[in-house]
Amino acid sequence: MTTGAVLIGTFAIPGTAHAAGPNVTDAHSDQADWSVLDVRLNYSGSIDRITARLRPAGSDASTAPVATITDFTYKYFTSSWDGTWASGPIHLDTLGDYTVDIEATDSSGGTTVRQDAGTLHYEKQPVFTGYSVTPTQPDIEHRTVTATGDMAVRDPSTRETVPLPGATVDLTFDGNDKATAVTDGAGHFSVSHETTDGGWTFAEYRGDLGYAGSSWITVSPKAAPTRFVLDKSSFHVTANDKFTVTGTLQYQSGDGWKPLSGIPLQMDYKNCTTCNPSDSTTDADGRFSFSEYAYGSKEVYEVGFQPYPYNAFIQRTATADVTVAATATPKFREFTARQDEYARMDVTGIVDLVGREGNDRIAVDIQYSPNGRTGWSTRKTVQTSNGSQFIVENLPGYADGYWRLHYAGSTTKDIKGGVSTSLRRYRALTRIKDANASPEPVTKGRTITVKGVLQERAAGSATWKAYGARKVQILFRPKGKKTWYLMSTVTTKSNGSFSKGFRAQQDGTWVPVFLYPDSKHFVGEGAEDYVDVR
Template sequence: MSRRGKATKASLAAAAVTAASVVAPAVAHAEIHDVQLTSAFDRMSHDRIATFTLKAKSSDGIVAVDGTAVNPPAAAPYAALRFTLVDGTDKDGTWQAALRADAEEHPGTNIVQVTVRSADGSTSSRSGGFVDCHPTSITDVGYAPKTIDIEHPDVTYQGRVMVRKYRDEPLEPAEGATVRAGNGTARTGADGAFTLTATDPSMSVSVARQGALCGATESTPLTVVKEATETTARLVSVRPTRDGAEVTVHGTVMRDGSAGPMPVSGLSVTIDYQEGTANTVAVPKTSGGTWPTTGADGTFDASFPVTRSGRLLIETPETFFLTGGSVDLGTVDLSRTARISGLTYSPRPLAYRGSLEVTGKLVGDWGAIAGAPVFLEFSTDGKTWARATSGTTTAAGGFDFFAADAHTEKDGYWRVRYAGDGLYKPLVTTPTFVDVRYGTAIAGFNASPEPVKKGKSITVKGQLFRYMDKKLPGPNAPVSLYFQVKGSSKWTQVAVVKTASNGWFSKTFKATQDGTWKASYNGSAAYLASNKPTDFVDVQ
């Protein structure tokens, strides 16, 4: 347990009776319903009987309720349970089963898996369980010294671990139990006694649940004399980059030791960089994505990226033995950096010779950049770029480009360029690839005859077109056919047909019920998905 955690005193009475209710759907048929499984177990009674109660309903009647017990959860069953009807009827009743627990053979979590079967063969499964262990306590606890500091951290703990197996029996020693306090551990002797020393102590001594023993914790409050720390730091460099700047800082953390200032090693230091009005915490790149840690000499170094001018603070945390501290390095002033936010390219994929809309917002360190010229550029290989169109940002810094026709005939890369001005640096956005595909559409879709007599044939047909430089039939393409029963919201795929050389497709079905037919071409690497025409047919 963490030394900062609040110690809790173990209570034997609180561990005496446990009850659980678990509802986990695993139903094969919907016929069995309102299933609930509960368990009750008094771990301090002599009979040590766990009782399981199942309630369920079934219009056809429940014919069997069976269960198995496992421990641990993935193990093979160690006991079988036969539930008997104790109240109600087989259509709405209560069934019970009993299991004699054995904390020595099956300690800890015991899971009972129950299967309910009805007369029509449907089943429903539920799981319940109980925790079996003997209530444990830590007595005669002593520890010394009770006042510690960073130079004298060792604490020796002693006491006894006792267990009560039944409510009407006295405590008895728990031999061989593992006891922990901070980073110290020990095992109890035949009389339940233990002694251990922790070089990194805690405010409690504890026994985790182990074997047939329940867990227990006893408070061991310590008085900690904290030493003050002094943190110094300086800004080493600010290296401008296209996207902002890389800031490097160097610092030292010392403590007021008994013999004078001493370096603090292994302490995680926080870099807090407040950009504008938003408090943004920067992660040092030199630490693999973690905060820098002081070395043996108490020093630390960190480099991290920023995009705006902001305030830089170095903070050292308060620890078990040390006070915290901070250093305010003031404002880091950067040249104004422009950026584009909310950049979108739509639609993607793009229809051949369709219209590509590009939107975004040009902003700087102090907000929107209004009235600025921006350019939309295109490249087939991501290397050689051509200007597609241009525009000027609005008062809110927004821009909205439309590119079409010759610029959208090929797959390619798109980017937005801002040339910059006397206040802001130029920028170019990361290229975005846009896939161009030919458009498609299904025309002449029809399900006939309408109406149709039940059991007769119904033919579903239509024609697929592909839009290249002109409208052309779509040959040899898979078209999916779907049917939706009247009154339902679910579509069911009933066939996939290939189009003929003229784009036509056709499929005959047996009419069974009213409903709506739908066709869909789902597209490919070269073609967009089609529309999804529908046709309702009345079956009489």
Template sequence: MLCTLGALGGVLAVPAAAQAADPYPSGPSVRTSETAIFLDFGTTKLPKDLKVLLRKTGTDTPVATITKFDVLQDEDICMPSCQDDPGETGIRTSALGLADLGRYAVDVEYDGTGGETILHKDEAVFDYHLIPQVKRFEVSGEPDLENRTVTVTADATLRDPRDDSETPMANGRLVLETTAAKTELTTDAAGHVETSYTFTGTEKHDTSTYQNDVAVVLRPAGAAAAHGLTRQVEVYQASTTITLDSPTVRGADGTDVPLSGRATYRDRNGVSKPVPVGTPMSVYEVRSFKTGDDGRFTTEVPVYGTQRQTIALHGTPWVPTTYAYVTPDPTTSAGFHRQPDVTVSRYKKISVSAVFDRYDIPAPTTLKVNLQFKALGSKTWVTKKTINSPAAKGDSSRTVTAADLPYPGAGVWRFQFPGTKQIPAGPAPESYMVSRSMTAFPEFNASPEPVKKGASLKITGKLEEKNDFSGKWQKFADARVDLYFRAKGKTTWKKAGTAVTDKNGKFTKTLKATKDGDWQARYAGDNYLHFYGQSRLDFVDVK
């Protein structure tokens, strides 16, 4: 790596027509670090006679010219895609050793397509300054929730990039950082700091180790973590307990109701104390919340029938994961808690069933339930059928079923109890996406017509399927097609043969002509993906 330093004795002249012949009219992407400059032209092909020129900010005369660069390895060889990625595009200078500290304007110069000089000025600013760094960092103490204070000692220096010499960072600003808080510290005249630090008690685990510890980072203020040091501090983990104010909650089915309680831990002497303010908790897989003063918490839990809800205190280095359970007791209400069971026959018929749960019904009654459908891409529920469901007094469950409904296309289904003044409505979960593809025979022919008795009869056709999501018809390959014949004057169809569609959905079958009659191709459908389909009738006259 070579670099030429010194005054160039003037400003480079750029021909007026240079931009017209600039192979990179937008210039390179340029960024700087504390000691080097990075360029990216978006391609592996670099311009000829490439130079980086540095000027003191506010002046026109370059004080340094860099002509040698290192190629940087492409960090992601499949961006934007493995086919379109331009490859290794980044280059960088060496660590620069300039004569003076300060801010420098970065210009980029190279040859145009006609050999003329192209100059892109002020592509970046290179800030050449003393580099702060933490050289020593220690944390002393064995913290727990009862005593979260430790002692921090550290030394920081300033490195001069001109000669790599170091001096103490006198009265420098440092930042001590954990996953829970940031605290600013100040060094003394010798670049030294020694002070106490108190953890919040809500720090997260350091996942880089297998111990029960937290990571503590000390870095110069305004500098990246790479200029600092990280230490792992092992902490004592206390046992915890969640105490609910009530183990049950009351509310209408499908609503959220308040829940409160207190989270505590036991110290090393077995004394129960509140967990720290801000300890993370949740109604498991529903909502998150945090503890407040004295370990107290208030949240809401869903009443979803009598399904038990889990209250979790999430583990940290200070406390283990702990659970408590609350049992909902629904007031007068009715709803559905399980996903509807939907079947689609190959003959375009829908059947839907679900369990209807009723709670605290004051007297025997009949509840009206709507079977609703929401088409793919729509936000509107359409009622397809209303069903009367008898309900006994108190709590009861009953399966509601609707059968043999016409298939309306791709979409989701649900049973919905709309509620009454006396009986509020509960949940109405929707089904999974229900879809099957239509099938059709756009082509079908039996030839020749007429045909001699005993001669060969060639039956051809084409089978297509309709994509239920795009609405487009497309060829249906590798499908079994059954061929049927009905003699003239008869009502009974007989299977005469089978063909399989090729990659274009087409099929051919040769049979013997014996009688006058109708021919038809049929696709029987399958268990899950395709509906039944049949072709037109083709009458063949046999002589």
């Protein structure tokens, strides 16, 4: 009844520990071989000796053991104070369950005895034999793997096996995908599966005979090199215009390259981690397309793989750079032109360079045209910055016409030229017709009469009309002086005429003027008239 490490004894295990020793956690049949006894101990130091005594399950503790096992090998480590020891295959004459009593002694001599530490399940055991998976390194063109093996029943006493037909085998592929097979008359099974991610592949049996598990085999797909073939890798477009990047994603097949379909891709600014990438998925021919709006003087985009989903069959490190230069365009965000009563212009403006973030200095022309279509001439050029306001005051202007802002552009800075909308600015002209101071000469102390007719002419008209009920100022400049003095303000009659007398005091020049027009008229004046006072 005994072989090797199996000894038959006739003595009972004492019921208490001889000295403080290891803690016997449990003892049981090994899952892979039920005739092997696993003993788990919690201990300090090291273990010198383990003795297991087997008696029929359900028997009294005083029952003589049917076998005593002393040859144990350290099997696996749980922690520095916890481990499992295993016996060799045990030979018993009778199948069945056996209660295990354990005696364990550590290196300090401490001994622990534990009755009913577990059960040895000494029965015919279902087992897997010849389990294999091929290939273990599938590639993108050969994704199908096949798991094959045999199921048998092993007798623990003879170690002989017989086929197990009609057994249901549960298989796991890719670590989580399930499949089922039934063994044939020879106990053989075979299942094919198209792998996606690889990972552990194993078989399990859960039937009337108990549980059996195969070895775990790792399937590691071979990742094919990939590359992006762009139709065009550089673009030069106008800022805010759409550009489209197209190309083909390919994988290496032998010495050649083939299109790769159904792969999610993205395009984003190169080395940007906070941007918003655009997405595309390759079609049946491996083609992809991205569309974006150009901005910035020169940007580099990167075409690459999306972070997810993972694809074990391809290398996802390939990228392709796309260079996009954008020609900036001027946008005249503000343009005002105010005309005063002397035809002087106050102009303000803001020019944005669309497609530029920096403060580029540009030269902006203030231009005039009589008709707004042709004959544009530059009246002043100002230097300004991108997005900054400029102001020009008292620019000599015209009675009527069109004004605009103009930027010629820059080939050096890659900026297009452009013009603002045009603004028409005009007022009605005024004049004092037939202005006269009389008599000439005049005797000192006598009356000098200043008179004339105030007239207006609307913009675009050639006809002068009376301008009545308006204030006209009469000015005088003494002989030899440069200063004009206001002598009086008179109101024109409905026909625009006015007349005012003054006592002659000294030689000098008289002139009637229309100095304070409304917002629709210019100032006007009459002819100067010198009067000699004697």
